[in-house]
Amino acid sequence: MSEWQWMGFHRPDGSVGARNDLLVLSLAGLTGPCARRVAAALPLSKCVTMPYGGGLLGEDKAAHMRSLIGFGTNPNVAGVLLIGSDVPKVAAVTQAIAATGKPVTAVCLDDCDHDVLTLTDRAIRAGAALQREISRQRRQAAPLSALCLGMECGRSDPSSGMVANPLIGLITDTLVAGGAQVIFGETMEWLGAEHLLARRAATPQVAQALIKAVSRREAVAVSQGEDLLGNNPGPTNIAAGLSTIEEKSLGAIAKSGTATIQGVLAVAERPAGPGLYAMDASAYAPESLSGFVAAGAQMLLFSTGVGNSYVSQLAPTVKISANPRACRALHQQLDFDASAVFEGRQTLQAAADQLLPVILEIASGTLTWGEVLGEGDEVVSRMGEAL
Numbered sequence: 001m002s003e004w005q006w007m008g009f010h011r012p013d014g015s016v017g018a019r020n021d022l023l024v025l026s027l028a029g030l031t032g033p034c035a036r037r038v039a040a041a042l043p044l045s046k047c048v049t050m051p052y053g054g055g056l057l058g059e060d061k062a063a064h065m066r067s068l069i070g071f072g073t074n075p076n077v078a079g080v081l082l083i084g085s086d087v088p089k090v091a092a093v094t095q096a097i098a099a100t101g102k103p104v105t106a107v108c109l110d111d112c113d114h115d116v117l118t119l120t121d122r123a124i125r126a127g128a129a130l131q132r133e134i135s136r137q138r139r140q141a142a143p144l145s146a147l148c149l150g151m152e153c154g155r156s157d158p159s160s161g162m163v164a165n166p167l168i169g170l171i172t173d174t175l176v177a178g179g180a181q182v183i184f185g186e187t188m189e190w191l192g193a194e195h196l197l198a199r200r201a202a203t204p205q206v207a208q209a210l211i212k213a214v215s216r217r218e219a220v221a222v223s224q225g226e227d228l229l230g231n232n233p234g235p236t237n238i239a240a241g242l243s244t245i246e247e248k249s250l251g252a253i254a255k256s257g258t259a260t261i262q263g264v265l266a267v268a269e270r271p272a273g274p275g276l277y278a279m280d281a282s283a284y285a286p287e288s289l290s291g292f293v294a295a296g297a298q299m300l301l302f303s304t305g306v307g308n309s310y311v312s313q314l315a316p317t318v319k320i321s322a323n324p325r326a327c328r329a330l331h332q333q334l335d336f337d338a339s340a341v342f343e344g345r346q347t348l349q350a351a352a353d354q355l356l357p358v359i360l361e362i363a364s365g366t367l368t369w370g371e372v373l374g375e376g377d378e379v380v381s382r383m384g385e386a387l
Contacts, residue, residue, distance in 0.1 A: 004178065007139040007364040008075075008146065008298075012101025015075035016146040018298040018316060018363040021046045022131045023077045024123075027068060027084035027093060028053025031109060034116055035083045038123040042131055045081075046313055048378045053086070055387035059266075065093075066268035067380045070294025072097040072104065075148075076314055078134035081127040082106040083119070103130055139365065145179030145274065147363065150292025150300045150315070151255040152186070154285045156233075157305025158241045161251020163322035163341045163348065164303035170352040171301065171359065172257035172276065181271045183295060184256045185279035185288050187213050188221075191228070192246030193253050197278065202262050209264040213280040236306065255303070267381070268294035285310045286379035289317065293378065299363055309333055313376030316368045318359060333369050335362070 008016035022045040026035035032049035039047030048071055056064050072080045072093065080097050084090040087110050094106045105126040112118040151168050153160055172182045190197055194214045201207035221228055233248045262275040268291055271277045281291045289300055289312045300317040302308070307330045311317035321327050322338040331337070336355055340346035362368055370376060 004144050005141050006360040008142040009078060009137050010140055011075055016142040017075040019076040020078045020134060020137055021076055022079050022127060022134060023048060023072060024081045024127060025072060026050060027082065027089055030085045031083045034120050037120055038127055041124045042127045044131060045127060052382060057384060060382050060384050063267045064380060067294040068093050069096040070268045071314060073100050074293055074296060074314055075298050078102065078137060079130040080104040081123060081130055083123055085109040103133055105130055147175060148181040148297045149175060150297040151182065151184040152285060152288055152300055152302040153252055153255060154302065154308040155236050155304050155306050156248060156251060157323060159322040159342050160303050160305045161254060163338055164320050165251050165254035167338055167348055167351055168255040168301050168303055169257035170348065171355060173259055174356060176259040176276050179274045181274055183277045183279050183292050183297060185281045185291060186252060186283035187217050187280050188283045189249050189252035190214050191218060191249055193249040197253060197261060200261050202260050206261055206263055210278060213264060265295060267291040270296050282381055286377065287381045290378040290380055309375050311370030311375045313378050316362050317370050318362060318368060335368050
């Protein structure tokens with residue numbers, strides 16, 4: 001395998017997975033407990049449950065459906081077992097996932113005479129058949145251009161903005177130059193630096209969308225009497241040495257590198273083509289990572305200063321830190337140690353040259369610490385009231 005290739009699972013729709021998972025996906029809170037029982041009986045599966053599903057309105061409803069379909073169509077998912085209680089909704093999600101050519105089986109509570117024990121039995125049997133079927137798939141060589149990565153930072157400190165995020169920025173530039181897709185988000189962490197992002201927009205419309213995304217979220221916070229200084233940076237960031245929103249934002253946007261920004265995505269919206277995209281989404285890791293994954297990201301790069309154990313369940317999340325103390329203490333939680341750059345013993349470019357092969361190795365099957373320790377989850381935000 002050359003340094004510009006990785007080994008992945010080729011899907012019927014042309015995408016390539018870094019993992020080959022059976023996804024047990026509950027479409028609403030009513031069937032969540034059943035889905036968890038089913039996943040426990042199928043220990044090689046991944047389980048995602050939605051705590052709500054009915055009565056959603058407007059963008060909440062749209063983001064909910066985009067996320068459900070996005071999780072099921074993510075390239076890392078080889079097959080999907082849908083568990084639901086709303087026949088039309090189950091049919092709509094099934095149809096959207098089946099359109100990619102991957103195997104999907106749906107079981108619905110209404111078809112089991114509302115007997116959850118019958119639902120559980122049918123789901124376990126269907127999931128077992130899917131698991132056996134997808135186990136026949138094998139990894140094959142894939143180019144750098146087949147990758148879609150999401151870039152995140154959390155529990156940041158000065159080492160994040162000085163080293164870890166610029167390091168990710170170098171990887172972003174390399175991936176974009178190689179024809180891959182890269183997504184960065186955390187909209188409120190553009191605040192005070194949004195004009196710098198706007199200068200890199202592909203069109204005036206994209207520049208306007210970047211500015212508008214920040215202004216809209218800032219206006220919502222102000223309308224609720226929220227003190228942004230107490231939230232961004234938060235108490236952990238402040239204790240670690242970050243003092244202002246602008247200081248944190250300048251470090252956060254470094255993850256985006258220097259490439260042209262092709263568009264601004266809604267939560268769980270897929271990029272239209274190769275290149276760099278911004279996602280207008282919550283700055284908090286659980287929602288942010290899930291938005292990237294539902295948009296098609298097979299992997300995530302996640303920088304941290306003092307440490308952050310959270311990872312996606314469906315996409316390998318490469319944890320990166322340049323904080324020497326964190327790297328010593330959390331060596332079984334961090335996947336890449338960049339502290340030599342922070343201490344002046346290595347250049348940023350040299351670290352990037354070491355990090356890219358690690359990314360390709362993990363894309364090819366090596367487990368991250370988060371995967372080994374089972375730290376993953378998926379979370380979809382709900383912003384408004386429901387009926």
